[in-house]
Amino acid sequence: MDPLEDVLTLLETRGHLSVGLVAGGRWAVRFEAPEGVKFNAVRRGSCLLEVDGLDKPIALGEGDCYLLARQRPFTLRSDPQAEPVPAGPLFARAEQGLARAGEGDDVLLRGGRFSFGARAQELLLDHLPPVVHIPAGTRHAETVRWALAAIDEELTRHEMGSTLVAEHLAVVMLVHVLRLHLAREPHTATGWLAGLTDPAVATALAALHRTPAHPWTVADLARTAAVSRSTLAARFKSTVGQGPLEYLTHWRIELAARRLRATPDTLATIAHAVGYGSESAFSVAFKRVTGTPPGDYRRQQIPTLSNAAIAVPGL
CATH class of the missing domain: 1.10.10.60 (Homeodomain-like)
Structure with missing residues (x-):
């Protein structure tokens, strides 16, 4: 196995899909600091991502995805002036796997998280920046789009074993995201990840x-x-x-x-x-x-x- 595969295997990497988010009009949702590594993908529309500790928001467009490699609160919003509501009650009211914010369905986000066994912080997460952002137009980003489309299909069709398949696809997506990140921004990696560049x-x-x-x-x-x-x-x-x-x-x-x-x-x-x-x-x-x-x-x-x-x- 190669070093990336070795480390992800050693850490017993698992993907976990969460309730999606449909939003429209003016909206903002505030999330508490997540456990593990959070990921979201914009399947439709656009929004802003604000992460505590970062100087400015990250604009997310259709097809973009990101990993939140630090346990920090974050906000997804339509615009800087939108007043955020807490995510907990909003997602507690989710129906058919989707929570709703604002008015309309201009924006669709799919998300989840990656959990790891022991030693993840030192072996992997400390070598990544707080946010890994993969824009849709990035060279070779087709691989991430393929994984996201396959996840969407599994979640939509609800066939036998669909959740398990989708969660395995999420780990495939993680590998592609890390590859693309190293190719795009090698200077942000440290340790053995930097050595791969x-x-x-x-x-x-x-x-x-x-x-x-x-x-x-x-x-x-x-x-x-x-x-x-x-x-x-x-x-x-x-x-x-x-x-x-x-x-x-x-x-x-x-x-x-x-x-x-x-x-x-x-x-x-x-x-x-x-x-x-x-x-x-x-x-x-x-x-x-x-x-x-x-x-x-x-x-x-x-x-x-x-x-x-x-x-x-x-x-």
Whole structure:
């Protein structure tokens, strides 16, 4: 798998669709800070998005979509002068999967959110800007439009399994949105996401993720990326924020931590699976990265409900 696929899989990414919004005339709806990553798409019409902490609103047109990668209150509105109403009561009155604001049906928005397992904030969300906006006219945005149209069709036809299919399509949309964001605004990404925008670094990252247990050296990675050792080391450090082998250590520990949370495998088995020759070497590395020995880490983990279990009103 590639790094993006690896991280989204590790985080147990799930899409959750919400009640849609139909609006017309002068209207505004105020939303509390969402759990997880919020997404909305304008299927018809246009509106303004205001997110707390951002200097100015974002104009959304038909076909546009956005991700809200921070837990901040936000407002959707027809114009700056419209007086907002709270989303909770409005969406509590929704009928046939749609809430209504204002007068008429000039605007249609479909939305939902993405929930993740442990470590999402540090591994993914902290590397994104607060809002990822994908305009409809963007090159290659056809892939996002396709996913949105397919989601709409599933929700409209109500065939067997339609909700499950639509939620899986939402994850497909997330992958495309992240790809497009990296292509359009690479300077806004940080960490491993930023590394995906540099061809040599991306090649090295893919190699590390493909076989994390391999005894990689910087020279090996440089040959894989077809650049010199010094070039790869410098470019990896400047984009990702750490050296290749430091990154490899942290990724191995992430993989090991997931196995400690989710499986009964022995420490020796996990150590070998992620590239350590002995349980003791693995334990030293795990404690250095996490601050906790692996045995203690496993004992501290208790089954918890992920963000997926938390209800969010509307959109």
